[in-house]
Amino acid sequence: DVKVTQSSRxxxxxxxxxxxxxxxxxxxxxxxxxxxxxxxxxxxxxxxxYDVKMKEKGDIPEGYSVSREKKERxxxxxxxxxxxxxxxxxxxxxxxxxxxxxxxYFGPGTRLTVL
Amino acid sequence: AQKVTQAQTEISVVEKEDVTLDCVYETRDxxxxxxxxxxxxxxxxxxxxxxxxxxxxxxxxxxxxxxxQKSTSSFNFTxxxxxxxxxxxxxxxxxEENNxxRFGAGTRLTVKP
Numbered sequence: 001d002v003k004v005t006q007s008s009r010x011x012x013x014x015x016x017x018x019x020x021x022x023x024x025x026x027x028x029x030x031x032x033x034x035x036x037x038x039x040x041x042x043x044x045x046x047x048x049x050y051d052v053k054m055k056e057k058g059d060i061p062e063g064y065s066v067s068r069e070k071k072e073r074x075x076x077x078x079x080x081x082x083x084x085x086x087x088x089x090x091x092x093x094x095x096x097x098x099x100x101x102x103x104x105y106f107g108p109g110t111r112l113t114v115l
Numbered sequence: 116a117q118k119v120t121q122a123q124t125e126i127s128v129v130e131k132e133d134v135t136l137d138c139v140y141e142t143r144d145x146x147x148x149x150x151x152x153x154x155x156x157x158x159x160x161x162x163x164x165x166x167x168x169x170x171x172x173x174x175x176x177x178x179x180x181x182x183x184q185k186s187t188s189s190f191n192f193t194x195x196x197x198x199x200x201x202x203x204x205x206x207x208x209x210x211e212e213n214n215x216x217r218f219g220a221g222t223r224l225t226v227k228p
Contacts, residue, residue, distance in 0.1 A: 033216075042220045043206070088158065102148045102210040106160035 003027070004107035006091055012113045019078040021110050023091030032074035033092040033104060034058075034066065043090065049074055081114045088112075117142040119209050121219035128197055129227050136192040136222050138207030144168075149183065149190045150208040154221070160206065166190065197226045 007022035023032065033048040035058075045058030047066040055066050063085060067075045074093075078085055088111050092104040118141040128134045140149065151163040164174065166183050174181045178195045194201055204223045210216040 040220070043218045045216075090160065092160075100165075102216065103150065103162060103165050104216055105162060106152075109158040111158070 004091055004093055004105055006089075006107040006110050008110050009108060010111050010113075012115065013078075013081050014115050015082060017078075017081050017114075019081045019112065019114075021076040021078075021089055021091075021112070023074045023076070023093075023107055024072055025074075025093040025105070025107075026072065027093065027095070027105070028071065029093035029095045029105075030071075031094045031096070032068065033094075034064075034074065034076045035090045035092065036060070037088040037090055037109075046076065081112075083114050086112060086114045117144075117147070117209050117211055117215075117217050119207055119217050119219040121205075121207055121222050123222045124220070125223045125225070127225045127227065130199060131196050132226075133193060133195050134197050134224065134226075136194075136205050136207075136224065138190045138192065138219060140188050140190065140207070140209045142188075142209060142211060144211045146212050148210045150210070150216075151181065151190075151192050152206045152208065152218075154204040154206065156203070163192075194224075197224075199226050199228055202226045 004025045013019050034046045035043045037043050044060050046064050049055050049068045052071050065077045088109050090109045091107040094104045120139045147168045149166045152160045154160050171183050180193045182191045202225050204221045206221045207219040208216050
């Protein structure tokens with residue numbers, strides 16, 4: 001079974017703090033993604049990565065950065081957290097392997113509150 | 116750019132009723148993949164099904180069935196004899212060859228006992 005884990009289920013931070021959200025997958029997937037989910041807006045892609053040390057901007061990268069130093073780990077960084085970044089953050093991974101291409105497997109999510 | 120529309124924001128049914136969740140998509144690609152995910156109250160998105168654009172065969176898995184029609188650009192999901200545990204938000208998604216997945220806004224299904 002594919003397993004994607006996220007470092008925290010719930011996180012409370014203060015405005016201006018630097019926040020790290022960690023995601024780890026154990027299926028040797030090449031691709032990893034970070035989304036945020038807000039009521040009425042669905043899932044929006046923040047950043048994704050097709051390979052180690054590689055990153056691509058998604059639809060809403062402003063205020064975020066990412067790091068992928070190892071294949072299994074993809075970190076989302078909020079350099080200076082703001083209240084409008086209060087949201088549910090979902091990490092996902094996928095592979096290029098035939099038969100499973102493009103299927104994204106999700107972690108349990110991190111509900112971040114910025115006060 | 117591709118687009119996915121789930122027109123039903125919320126559906127409420129009584130247990131044992133059948134329910135169909137609609138999904139309409141737009142894409143210019145001839146090769147693409149369609150997905151359904153379930154998000155129970157715990158929050159994790161659970162993968163249900165993946166369909167490629169060349170396979171229009173309907174699929175049945177237990178009480179779940181999917182109807183893919185390219186002629187109407189639809190990929191509808193039916194739950195037969197719904198149960199309380201089916202209560203969740205269901206997302207339809209579309210991925211083109213560039214691996215860029217687009218999600219619909221989701222349909223919240225409530226199954227009452």
